[in-house]
Amino acid sequence: MSEEKKKAFQATSRKDAIKTMFKGTGYLAFGGLVWGGYVDNKKKTELVLRPPGALKEDSFIKACIKCGLCVEACPYDTLKLAIPSDNKVVGTPYFIARDIPCYMCTDIPCVPVCPTGALEMTSLYTEDIIPKPDVNKIRMGLAVINKESCIAFWGIQCDACYRACPLLNEAITIEYDKNERTGKHAFLKPVVNADACTGCGICEHVCVTETPAIKVLPLAIATGKVGSHYIKGWDPEDEKRLKNVNSDVDNDKDNSGAIDYLNNSDDLLEDEE
Amino acid sequence: MKNNKYLILRRIIQIGILFLFFSGANFGINILKGNLSTAIVLDKFHLSDPYAVLQMLFTGYIPTVEIITGAVIILVFYSLLGGRIFCSWVCPLNIITDFASYVRKKIGIKPALKIKTVSRNIRYYVVILGLLLSFITGIASFELINPISIFFRGLIFGSIFSLSAVLIIFLFDLFIVEHGWCGHICPVGAVYSVTGKFRLLNIYHTYENCTLCMKCKRVCPEIQVLEIIGKETGKIKSSECTDCGRCIDVCDDNALKFKLKM
Ligand code: SF4
Numbered sequence: 001m002s003e004e005k006k007k008a009f010q011a012t013s014r015k016d017a018i019k020t021m022f023k024g025t026g027y028l029a030f031g032g033l034v035w036g037g038y039v040d041n042k043k044k045t046e047l048v049l050r051p052p053g054a055l056k057e058d059s060f061i062k063a064c065i066k067c068g069l070c071v072e073a074c075p076y077d078t079l080k081l082a083i084p085s086d087n088k089v090v091g092t093p094y095f096i097a098r099d100i101p102c103y104m105c106t107d108i109p110c111v112p113v114c115p116t117g118a119l120e121m122t123s124l125y126t127e128d129i130i131p132k133p134d135v136n137k138i139r140m141g142l143a144v145i146n147k148e149s150c151i152a153f154w155g156i157q158c159d160a161c162y163r164a165c166p167l168l169n170e171a172i173t174i175e176y177d178k179n180e181r182t183g184k185h186a187f188l189k190p191v192v193n194a195d196a197c198t199g200c201g202i203c204e205h206v207c208v209t210e211t212p213a214i215k216v217l218p219l220a221i222a223t224g225k226v227g228s229h230y231i232k233g234w235d236p237e238d239e240k241r242l243k244n245v246n247s248d249v250d251n252d253k254d255n256s257g258a259i260d261y262l263n264n265s266d267d268l269l270e271d272e273e
Numbered sequence: 274m275k276n277n278k279y280l281i282l283r284r285i286i287q288i289g290i291l292f293l294f295f296s297g298a299n300f301g302i303n304i305l306k307g308n309l310s311t312a313i314v315l316d317k318f319h320l321s322d323p324y325a326v327l328q329m330l331f332t333g334y335i336p337t338v339e340i341i342t343g344a345v346i347i348l349v350f351y352s353l354l355g356g357r358i359f360c361s362w363v364c365p366l367n368i369i370t371d372f373a374s375y376v377r378k379k380i381g382i383k384p385a386l387k388i389k390t391v392s393r394n395i396r397y398y399v400v401i402l403g404l405l406l407s408f409i410t411g412i413a414s415f416e417l418i419n420p421i422s423i424f425f426r427g428l429i430f431g432s433i434f435s436l437s438a439v440l441i442i443f444l445f446d447l448f449i450v451e452h453g454w455c456g457h458i459c460p461v462g463a464v465y466s467v468t469g470k471f472r473l474l475n476i477y478h479t480y481e482n483c484t485l486c487m488k489c490k491r492v493c494p495e496i497q498v499l500e501i502i503g504k505e506t507g508k509i510k511s512s513e514c515t516d517c518g519r520c521i522d523v524c525d526d527n528a529l530k531f532k533l534k535m
């Protein structure tokens with residue numbers, strides 16, 4: 001090969017190498033964006049009820065390895081692993097309360113079998129000297145009532161959810177009210193108490209209406225958050241939050257400049273000239 | 274002479290493992306419970322998919338000791354024994370991709386993309402991309418699309434809709450790229466290729482017996498590993514070999530065999 005030809009060959013092969021590298025990076029970026037987009041999309045579907053003892057949703061989806069051991073441990077077939085058409089994080093366990101709710105087994109068999117720590121027993125133990133698992137500490141979601149479709153709010157006696165709730169008279173209580181329409185009947189309205197509701201979904205399962213008037217929603221969706229700037233002034237416990245608050249307002253600032261600026265009309269006069 | 278010894282043996286093991294998991298989930302027999310992502314053996318110890326655990330670590334979650342030791346056991350076991358021996362002898366998707374390859378040869382379908390134009394190294398980039406995306410998105414990214422585990426869960430827990438993932442792979446292999454999934458894309462096989470460099474179980478070629486019929490090359494899903502056929506005696510070096518033994522099955526001249534050798 002002549003020197004010139006050799007150079008030309010090297011040049012094209014270098015050009016080719018750059019081209020290949022460029023192409024490779026392009027493919028990689030393309031694949032990464034499509035794949036990443038899909039992953040991100042799946043991740044954002046948070047309307048899902050997890051098994052007892054689950055970590056917070058964003059940690060849970062990191063931790064769960066999709067082994068299905070919790071599903072196999074559940075004697076009621078409550079738990080399912082998501083399949084691609086479910087629009088949930090594929091392979092992770094969830095349950096649909098209307099179909100099969102969680103019946104809150106006293107020994108909570110689905111939790112200790114979890115090998116990854118995605119489901120965690122520690123949060124469910126009592127504070128006794130010899131801690132025992134306590135189903136009432138489970139928080140899978142919160143039941144929410146839609147008054148308009150609950151027949152008890154129409155004045156028809158129902159209380160199916162109230163009776164079915166494993167925390168009868170704690171998670172759901174009945175509120176009595178006068179029925180002004182008839183003048184002689186009472187409303188027996190179910191009310192959910194967030195402090196006690198475990199999110200088991202038995203109420204949703206038994207609700208008599210066509211689509212349930214009471215539904216369990218994931219806690220992140222069903223609950224709000226006040227923020228730190230509201231304080232219950234009537235509650236000595238909550239008032240304590242004010243104790244170490246630094247309420248000194250910085251009053252030493254020299255703001256004469258601002259006042260001067262407002263009083264100064266020089267430039268106004270200037271404009272008129 | 275038609276010899277399918279290793280093919281039959283592999284299918285028995287693949288389906289046997291599947292059946293053990295199935296009976297673990299459905300009949301309460303505790304030999305193997307869970308699935309290929311993580312299993313518990315005899316209710317005693319765990320085994321885990323190393324690539325799944327690696328992705329989990331990249332999301333920033335540190336799993337339990339059981340999971341990490343389970344992944345190490347699996348990684349060491351497959352790597353020492355045969356690297357991609359997982360592919361040919363355990364992975365359920367292998368049955369599907371083998372079937373696609375069989376059908377393609379039977380009815381003579383020409384794939385849309387020539388095998389030579391699609392790099393076999395894509396899979397190694399998929400491995401890296403999977404870890405990178407797990408790190409960025411905070412969720413094990415390949416596990417969200419992993420057709421092996423989707424298929425496996427579908428079989429064990431009986432959700433037929435999961436089979437669409439398998440159908441995609443089947444059609445891709447059949448019409449678009451020959452050995453497309455396992456030979457070019459799957460990062461699970463790629464991980465075992467990388468770690469299987471020093472495997473003990475190898476395919477061994479005896480050059481003197483070879484009649485250059487090239488039947489082995491026609492049947493091998495990773496044809497590039499068979500470069501020494503008809504040239505020299507020795508073991509197949511490339512750890513992209515899946516130790517499937519198809520080449521041994523089809524060789525009529527006793528030129529190929531399994532051999533335990535570092
Ligand atoms: S507590 Fe019982 S019913 Fe509820 S998910 Fe666990 S095993 Fe199933």
Ligand code: SF4
Binds near residue numbers: 065070114115116118
């Ligand atoms: S047992 Fe734990 S890791 Fe396995 S599927 Fe259930 S939550 Fe996920």
Ligand code: SF4
Binds near residue numbers: 142164167171196
């Ligand atoms: S989800 Fe319904 S049944 Fe279960 S504890 Fe809450 S209110 Fe009661």
Ligand code: SF4
Binds near residue numbers: 145149151160208213
């Ligand atoms: S079961 Fe349904 S309709 Fe009846 S009181 Fe409860 S929420 Fe209302």
Ligand code: SF4
Binds near residue numbers: 364365366455460462
């Ligand atoms: S390459 Fe992947 S899908 Fe194919 S057999 Fe191996 S692990 Fe299974």
